Amino acid sequence: MSTEYEHLSREELIAQLKRRDSQTPYGLVWERKGISPDKSLNRDFVGLEPDPALSCGAAPWRNLIIEGDNYDALRNLVSTHAGEVKLIYIDPPYNTGRKDFVYNDSFFDSTNRYRHSTWLEFMYQRLRLAKDLLAKDGVIFVSIDDNELFNLGLLMNKVFGESNHIANVIWQKVYSPKNTAVHFSDDHEYVLVYAANRDIWRPNPLPRSAEQDKAYKNPDNDPRGLWTSGDLAARNYYGEGRYPITCPTGRVIDGPPAGSYWRVSRRKFDELDMDNRIWWGKEGNNTPRLKRFLSDVKQGVVPQTLWTYDAVGHTQDAKKQLNEILPKERNDDVFSTPKPLQLMDRILRLATKPGDLVLDFFAGSGTLAQAILQLNKEDGGERRFILVSSTEATQDEPDKNLCRDVCAARVSRAAEGYVSAKGEPVEGLGGGFAYARAKHIPSHRLVERLDDGLVWSFIQMKHHHPLTERAALASVSVWDGQALIYLPTTTAKMKAALRAALQAHPQAIVYTWTPAALASLVNENNLREVPADLTRGFRFGKLGGEQA
Ligand SMILES: C[S@@+](CC[C@H](N)C(=O)[O-])C[C@H]1O[C@@H](n2cnc3c(N)ncnc32)[C@H](O)[C@@H]1O
Structure with missing residues (x-):
């Protein structure tokens, strides 16, 4: 219980109450003070530590799967990809009360008095970062069911603006009604659609069926x-x-x-x-x-807000598709709440063009990535994805790693091909991804040496190069006519490697911990200092933050 009112006199308290009554705000409020603070909200720097062994296909990797909490991943991405993402699709935990939501390392259930406020705070912190990632002509699609539909609607209005609301799509998720339901058979859920700017964003017409x-x-x-x-x-x-x-x-x-x-x-x-x-x-x-x-007649049709299962699949389709590519070892599902590929495909067709960047920061089993690879193969496009998935490790299951064992495993098999549950070979869709872990580094430790793989991935992300593995000496990346070099130290061997790299790429931008030591080799305009030049613009996070 807060003590901030205890010293006030009766008159002062009455005056405060009157002031509060006269200022009742319109809109969504939640009990920020009552909830236990989200442990993942922190002021640390976050880098991405690549794991080449879990990456898929040959570098350079244009796609990325990030293992970790999405609050961390989003803060990292905001400093490298603000305004770059054309489509965000998310399928967050619905807060069903049936343990679908890991909060502070344990599952969150319906007995918690603050369950709506906790969910809202969790989503708010992530959505406002997501907003900064959206391109001016970008759009966000959010799956939700009845548990948080109305709260999410108001939250989306708050973050993206009511004027940017596009549609509340109904997805018919089951193909046969539940006749055992006490009240109604729950046959559908929703996809809320908000544009970064409603006046700019337009859906692509859908192909005629x-x-x-x-x-x-x-x-x-x-x-x-x-x-x-x-x-x-x-x-x-x-x-x-x-x-x-x-x-x-x-x-x-x-x-x-x-x-x-x-x-x-x-x-x-x-x-x-x-x-x-x-x-x-x-x-x-x-x-x-x-x-x-x-x-x-027009070759495409305008999208409608009612999406039936015969057009976009149902939950059983989704489970079948996942089990087909990632057979379950025991009777348990490898993942319990996947979305159907057809639903993802519909969203991609509506909201992307072949070169666009797509983000899903509640990626779960990675259905969206598989749908992207499929659509790219069909239309020859080069849509890119960034997925973020948590491990879902809890105090009870500390070794669980859903991101590695389900999400990355599924997307690798989709890209490279696999033998189906029926024993039939299925051809790969092509494409690949870098796998990286979001890693915290307290800001006061940034001046110490960081993992070189982490620095190299940050440099490449910042310049929008696809990711490559770092080299033992000078790491070099050339993309779109721009060359980047990272030199971890300035030993004689390193300098020799730098000279060789500069011969091939004289205008390269060179990142180093000690610019002064390279002044004779590199033009001053092309020198960048680690970590300062790299972390400039990084969002070190806000704890608590304002609500209104
Ligand atoms: C409903 S599932 C998404 C399913 C996905 N659309 C699919 O087709 O497989 C939600 C996912 O969000 C993940 N998640 C929950 N909280 C997260 C967080 N803070 N950061 C990253 N992922 C999180 C959960 O682990 C779960 O896998």
Whole structure:
């Protein structure tokens, strides 16, 4: 219990209460003071320590899987990729009360009095970092169910702005109703969509489905291809829209049905008929209809907010897809809440172009990455991903590593190919990723030597180079016409390696711990100091932070 009011007199307390009553804010508030502080909120520097043995495919790696708490990973990413991410998809813990949420190293359940506030604080800290990562024309999709739907909606309004709300999509997640439900069978959940800026972001049209094209046929072998026919009469008043029409068989139709009008004038009708765009039925005796060719309709369709399982899969599909690529060893699922690949595919088609960077910082089993590799293979695109997944280790299971054993394992198998649960070989989709661990370094220790792999990954991330393994001497990365060099020390051997690298790349930017020692070798404008030049702009974190 707080003691900050105890010294106040009765009058002072009444005055404070009156002031508070008159200032009741509109919007979302949560009990920040009551909850136990999130241990992952810290003021440390965070670097990424690559683990080449767990990385997939040959370097350079354009994709990245980060093992660790996403608060750490996001702070790291904000200092290298602010404003760069075109699509963020997240599927956070839903706070079901059924132990789906690790908080301060143990599962969080429904008995906790502050469970909504804790969840809100947890999400708020992460979403406001995520916002800084979104490109101006970027968009975020967030999966959620009834447990936190309304809280999440208000939180998203707070972080991204109500004016940037795009849609609350309904995903029909089950294919058969639960007839044992006491009240309602819970058949759907939601995907909330917010743009960084609603005036700028636009969805890509979705490809037309076979179902939508089913109505198009070609009974008269029209050389213009498939067509469907539409009513020629409408109820809207049209001054030139009433006249008799003679069918090819000679039957005369006095006019459109009572209260309606032909949509076109007589002159236009005759033009359309001459151009074989009027359909009189097989016998040439029906009320005329207007032919509409498939080649004239928009190739894509506008996305709708209701996503049914036949179009985007259901939860059983998702489990099957995961078990197929990562067979379960025992009866337990390898991961209990994956999303279907089709759902991820729908979001990717709507919100990405082939070169875009996509982020999922609650990656779980890595479904989104598999869907990205699949779509890249299909359209030849080079969408890149950054996934963040926790180990889910708890005090009870300290060695658990979901990120390594499920997420990275699944994405590696998708990229490189695998033998399915049925024993059939499945071809790899191509692509790969670097695997790295988010590592804390207290800021006062930054001036000491950092792990060279961590420094090298930070340098490359900061300059948007794909990641490579560091070399024993001078590490060199060349990407998009820019060369980077990292020299961990300035021994004679190191300097010789630097000279050789500079011969190939005279304009390279050189990172070093001791710029003065390289002044004779490198142009001053190209020298950067570790750690200062590297950590500039890093967010050292805020504890508690403001709420309103
Ligand atoms: C609902 S699952 C995501 C499932 C994923 N969409 C899929 O298709 O597999 C949520 C994931 O977020 C992870 N998670 C929870 N808190 C996290 C945190 N602070 N940092 C990183 N990951 C976290 C959990 O371990 C869990 O795997």
